[in-house]
Amino acid sequence: MALQASLLPSAITVHKEGNGAFVLKNVKSDFSPLLIGTKELKRKPLMGPIRAQTATVAPSVKEATPDGKKTLRKGNVIITGASSGLGLATAKALADTGKWHIIMACRNFLKAEKAAKSVGITKENYTVMHLDLSSLESVRQFVDTFRRSGRPLDALVNNAAIYLPTAKEPTYTAEGFELSVGTNHLGHFLLSRLLIEDLKKSDYSQKRLIIVGSITGNTNTLAGNVPPKANLGDLRGLAGGLNGLNSSAMIDGGEFDGAKAYKDSKVCNMLTMQEFHKRYHDETGITFSSLYPGCIATTGLFREHVPLFRILFPPFQKYITKGYVSEEEAGKRLAQVVSDSSLTKSGVYWSWNNNSASFENQLSQEASDAEKARKLWEVSEKLVGLA
Ligand SMILES: NC(=O)c1ccc[n+]([C@@H]2O[C@H](COP(=O)([O-])OP(=O)(O)OC[C@H]3O[C@@H](n4cnc5c(N)ncnc54)[C@H](OP(=O)(O)O)[C@@H]3O)[C@@H](O)[C@H]2O)c1
Numbered sequence: 101m102a103l104q105a106s107l108l109p110s111a112i113t114v115h116k117e118g119n120g121a122f123v124l125k126n127v128k129s130d131f132s133p134l135l136i137g138t139k140e141l142k143r144k145p146l147m148g149p150i151r152a153q154t155a156t157v158a159p160s161v162k163e164a165t166p167d168g169k170k171t172l173r174k175g176n177v178i179i180t181g182a183s184s185g186l187g188l189a190t191a192k193a194l195a196d197t198g199k200w201h202i203i204m205a206c207r208n209f210l211k212a213e214k215a216a217k218s219v220g221i222t223k224e225n226y227t228v229m230h231l232d233l234s235s236l237e238s239v240r241q242f243v244d245t246f247r248r249s250g251r252p253l254d255a256l257v258n259n260a261a262i263y264l265p266t267a268k269e270p271t272y273t274a275e276g277f278e279l280s281v282g283t284n285h286l287g288h289f290l291l292s293r294l295l296i297e298d299l300k301k302s303d304y305s306q307k308r309l310i311i312v313g314s315i316t317g318n319t320n321t322l323a324g325n326v327p328p329k330a331n332l333g334d335l336r337g338l339a340g341g342l343n344g345l346n347s348s349a350m351i352d353g354g355e356f357d358g359a360k361a362y363k364d365s366k367v368c369n370m371l372t373m374q375e376f377h378k379r380y381h382d383e384t385g386i387t388f389s390s391l392y393p394g395c396i397a398t399t400g401l402f403r404e405h406v407p408l409f410r411i412l413f414p415p416f417q418k419y420i421t422k423g424y425v426s427e428e429e430a431g432k433r434l435a436q437v438v439s440d441s442s443l444t445k446s447g448v449y450w451s452w453n454n455n456s457a458s459f460e461n462q463l464s465q466e467a468s469d470a471e472k473a474r475k476l477w478e479v480s481e482k483l484v485g486l487a
Contacts, residue, residue: 175304176251177438178203178295180231180288181260183212185399186312188219189431190257194438195225201251205231205242205260233260233287235274236484243294254304255438256295258288258311258369263401267358270349277342277483278349280358284365289372290484296376300384306444310437311373313390313449313467317366320464330363330464332472339479370449370463371473372480377447378470379477389443391450392461393433394425422454429456 177194181187182204194200204226206212212228229245232238246253261284264271273282292309299307318324332338333352340347349356351364370390377388397414405413417424425433433452437443443450443458451461466472481487 174199174201175254175439176201176203177255177257178205178246178253179257179259180205180233180291182206183208183215185401185427186393186396186430186434187257187259188215189427190259190434190438191216191226191431192219192221193428193431193435195221197439198225200225200439202226203246203249203251204228207232207234207238231291233291234279234283236287236290237274239287239290240294243291246295247298252302252304253295253298254302255308256292256299256310257434257438258292258309259434260284260288261312261362261365261401262404263362264358264404265362266404266406267356270344270356270358270361272343272349278344278356278361280361281338281342281351281365281368284362285368285372286480286484288369289480290486292372292376293481293484293486296380296384296386299386306387306439306441307385308387308389308438309373309376310389310391310434311369312434313370313373313392314363314366315392315395317363317370318392318464318467320462324363324464328357328360328363330360330367330466332364332367332466332476335472335475335479338476338483341483367464367467368476368480370467371469371476373449374447374468374470375473375477378473381446387444387446389437389446389448389450391434391437393430394452395421395423396427396430397424399427425452433458 177200179187179191179202182191182202183206187204191202191204195202202221202225204212204216206228207230209228209230216226216228227249229242229249230238231242262280264280271279273279273286275282277286288311292311296309299309315321315323317330319329324330331352333354335351336353337348338351340353342349342351344356348354350361351368354360373388373390376386380386381388395417397417402410402413414424433450433456436458437450445460448460449463449467450458452458462468478487
């Protein structure tokens with residue numbers, strides 16, 4: 101069935117597929133949720149749905165004082181990319197509980213300060229620290245600065261990302277990696293590998309490391325099936341350094357495609373979470389999680405997209421696919437993964453149904469490939485100078 105959406109230009113038609121999903125035809129787009137609603141092919145909860153809670157409650161922990169008495173302290177959470185969108189909304193949701201101090205790890209100090217003020221996060225509940233994930237040197241400096249602050253680390257949220265769907269040529273990080281994968285995956289990989297030592301030392305009762313994933317990297321979803329599809333191949337481009345000179349700028353060794361590079365980076369995020377779980381969960385008790393928070397069509401993630409896309413995307417998601425979630429709701433979801441005592445299971449990719457109930461979602465075959473996760477880990481640790 102094809103219907104002409106009144107909101108869309110006549111060149112673009114909306115088709116309803118047999119399975120109930122909506123597809124836009126006659127427009128080339130590379131961000132799947134514009135084309136396809138976020139209904140998933142396999143959305144089978146592995147356990148009973150857990151009701152989402154609007155208020156997030158951090159476990160209260162006790163810390164020894166010199167006189168032996170115990171005092172309550174706030175949890176400390178680092179959120180990368182907390183200057184806008186999902187990261188900012190999560191910072192706000194956690195700060196509002198009064199139980200968390202947020203370290204806003206951001207590349208633009210002033211923007212982060214203004215953002216915190218604009219949503220009403222009070223000064224005692226946050227600290228802005230500089231972090232540019234497109235520079236491994238900056239990642240190391242950030243870790244150093246954080247350690248010098250003397251704060252324990254109780255939760256790390258790898259949230260920041262860039263999406264360059266209209267780029268015709270690759271651009272590169274300070275160390276010469278293609279920018280999307282270099283920022284979204286390699287920067288976060290180094291950050292997490294370094295900060296796992298800090299998480300291990302924390303006396304907090306529920307320590308967590310979270311890497312934000314996406315439906316667009318999962319080819320077991322309708323959204324993940326819109327070309328260009330995520331595909332890491334045999335990682336030959338990544339192994340070659342992702343530099344576009346003596347190796348491809350794409351992980352699979354193919355031709356540069358900015359939309360695919362983003363989706364590939366999200367597969368890396370979800371594989372990395374699972375490899376962390378496998379290597380560290382039993383030994384440390386840290387909970388490792390990933391999530392798809394829903395389609396937050398209004399965030400700055402789409403800033404590089406064509407203007408028509410940016411105009412149509414939010415109403416399309418709100419009124420046609422119904423896959424839209426507000427930044428506030430998405431922030432509450434991620435805040436649950438940080439602090440809700442019902443989401444302590446490690447190695448899980450969380451999603452939410454239309455009633456905002458969380459459930460353990462299934463990852464695509466590639467995003468749950470244990471052998472690929474191991475190889476990705478080994479290649480990545482060489483690239484970031486850890487092996
Ligand atoms: N929007 C969605 O529909 C959606 C759906 C699924 C998953 N996600 C995921 O949600 C996460 C947040 O995205 P968003 O939608 O909230 O987008 P956003 O508003 O653009 O937020 C991205 C954040 O990342 C930061 N960032 C970008 N490059 C950086 C760098 N080199 N170093 C440090 N920080 C950097 C940005 O900083 P500046 O403020 O300085 O630009 C910004 O704070 C991403 O992981 C994304 O993949 C989003």
